[in-house]
Amino acid sequence: MVYSIQPAAKPEVPIIVSVPHCGTAFPDEIKDQYKPKLIEAPGDTDWFVDTLYDFVPAMGITMITAHYSRWVIDLNRDPYSKPLYKDGRIITPLCPATTFLGESIYKDERQEVDLLEVKRRRELYYQPYHAKVRELLAQRKRKHGKVLLWDCHSIRQTVPSIRPDKFPDLILGDADGTSASPGLIESALSVLDHSGYTVSHNHPFKGGYITRKYGKPLKNRHALQLEMTKVNYMDDAEKSYDKARADKMRELLKRVFEKLIEQI
Numbered sequence: 001m002v003y004s005i006q007p008a009a010k011p012e013v014p015i016i017v018s019v020p021h022c023g024t025a026f027p028d029e030i031k032d033q034y035k036p037k038l039i040e041a042p043g044d045t046d047w048f049v050d051t052l053y054d055f056v057p058a059m060g061i062t063m064i065t066a067h068y069s070r071w072v073i074d075l076n077r078d079p080y081s082k083p084l085y086k087d088g089r090i091i092t093p094l095c096p097a098t099t100f101l102g103e104s105i106y107k108d109e110r111q112e113v114d115l116l117e118v119k120r121r122r123e124l125y126y127q128p129y130h131a132k133v134r135e136l137l138a139q140r141k142r143k144h145g146k147v148l149l150w151d152c153h154s155i156r157q158t159v160p161s162i163r164p165d166k167f168p169d170l171i172l173g174d175a176d177g178t179s180a181s182p183g184l185i186e187s188a189l190s191v192l193d194h195s196g197y198t199v200s201h202n203h204p205f206k207g208g209y210i211t212r213k214y215g216k217p218l219k220n221r222h223a224l225q226l227e228m229t230k231v232n233y234m235d236d237a238e239k240s241y242d243k244a245r246a247d248k249m250r251e252l253l254k255r256v257f258e259k260l261i262e263q264i
Contacts, residue, residue: 002128006054006063013060013261014144016136017053018210019152020075020129021046023066027125034071038105042069044092046154048241052233053152055250059257062136066129071096071105073125076151076208084208095121100159137214137221146220148184148264150257151210153227156238163204169197169232173207173225179215180222187263188224191256197232222264 026039050065057063066075074094078084081093095113098104104111113121133149140147157166170192174180192199207215207225215223230238233246 001067002125003067003132004065005132006057006065008060008062009057010060012062012140012143014140014147014264015056015061015150015257015260016133016140016147017056017061017063017150017152018133019046019050019053019063019065020210021066021070021153022048022050023068023070023072025068026072027068030072033106033108035105035107038099038103039069039071042071042105044070044096044100046152047230047234047238048246049152049154051241052246052250053253055254056257059254059261061257064129064132064136068125073121075126075129076153076210078209079122079126084212094118094126100161102161133210133214141221144264146264147222148180148260149210149214149221149223150260151208151223151225153205153208153225154230154233155227157229157231167204167227167229168200169229170195171200171203171205171227173202173205173211173227174223175207175212175215176202179207179211179217180224181217183263184222184224184260187259188226188256191252191259195252197252 024042024045026034053063074092074096077094079094083091085091092100095118097106097110097112137147137149155167172188172192174185177185189201205227211223211225214221233242233249234240235242
């Protein structure tokens with residue numbers, strides 16, 4: 001099982017939610033290659049993001065979530081690890097060998113994954129997820145004439161390998177205005193900007209591979225990425241789900257989707 005689908009629980013709207021980094025599983029055939037202590041709780045996981053967004057089926061939105069850890073395969077990277085940014089930050093490849101902080105995740109301390117193994121994982125774990133995303137987008141576009149993909153992410157407040165300062169609470173990415181129509185971008189920002197959270201637009205993240213690949217507004221296929229710091233829905237240690245913080249964030253996300261549904 002590469003992904004899970006939570007189908008719309010009421011008449012469908014033309015929005016698909018993708019959560020590519022919530023997976024924590026490791027395939028049996030490679031699990032023993034990793035350091036056991038690290039994969040007990042893989043540190044670069046977007047913890048609980050699938051739980052945070054589990055209200056969307058009740059709004060008519062279908063959600064697809066990843067099963068395997070991004071340390072197995074990173075579903076939001078270019079399939080051939082073409083860099084997404086060129087500003088000097090550390091960018092892990094399609095099949096990482098280290099954490100964001102540079103620690104090796106394998107017992108043998110390898111610094112990269114063999115190309116044949118990358119190809120195998122791409123075929124087994126990466127392509128099925130993306131094929132399903134394409135299928136869902138095509139279905140909604142045929143039915144509604146347009147569709148929006150909302151890609152969900154979270155990150156620690158501070159990741160020194162990316163930037164020395166804390167991240168804003170919320171970062172909306174649209175590939176510098178190219179992955180979605182101005183109306184949809186403005187609709188999302190109009191709600192986020194009045195939320196009481198600190199909000200950034202396209203900095204320091206402007207959307208990963210998923211946003212850039214599937215956002216084609218001239219074809220009525222739009223994509224937006226929302227990155228958020230984990231303390232907005234987890235405890236201060238970024239270890240546990242904090243229901244009070246999460247409920248506040250869920251209410252904001254609901255307002256964003258209500259505005260997007262109205263707009264699209």
